[in-house]
Amino acid sequence: MPETAIPLSGKALLQKVRECAQMPRRETAKACGYYSKTKDGQIRVNLTDFYDAVLAARGVPLEPGGVKDGRGREPTFRVSVHKNGQIVIGSTYTEQMGLKSGDEFEIKLGYKHIHLKQVDSNGEISIEEE
Structure with a gap:
């Protein structure tokens, strides 16, 4: 089994x-831990993973729209009124806003x-600048 840093x-x-x-x-990537040792003891430097990690650390998005897990739809930041007159805001938006149930x-x-306008636990409307 290959050994990994x-x-x-x-x-x-x-x-x-x-x-x-x-x-x-290559030496920089190795010093940062982006290498693995093969069964026969050779060191393989993982430059692609190193470059991706450097870009991520600098805040450069590698995939437009964020991480995609292949499930469901991507958020569009648009909603429509349903036939019954309701507007539903999906969990993707509430999670991004840090909202909790209740x-x-x-x-x-x-x-x-x-x-x-979010109401705090005391029943007061939080002050937001518009």
């Missing part, structure tokens, strides 16, 4: 890359728009 990620990876600035890229909102109707 634990690769660095995030700020630790970027710091190590700065420290190894004068080294060849969170309450006050509905403010405007001309061709709806504002949802």
Whole structure:
């Protein structure tokens, strides 16, 4: 079974890359843990994983639209009114907003728009700048 190093990620990876600035890229990747040892003891440097990790650590999205797991639809940030008059906001949006079951909102109707103002646990509307 090949032996694998634990690769660095995030700020630790970027710091190590700065420290190894004068080294060849294969040596930098190896120093950051992006390598594995084969059964016969040879070291294989994983440059693709290293480059992906550096880009991710710098905040560059590798896949447009985020991580896709192949299930369901992708969020479009649009909803429509159902035949029964209801508007349903999917869990993708509520998860991105950090909402939990039981969170309450006050509905403010405007001309061709709806504002949802979150109500805190004391029943007061949270102050938001528009």
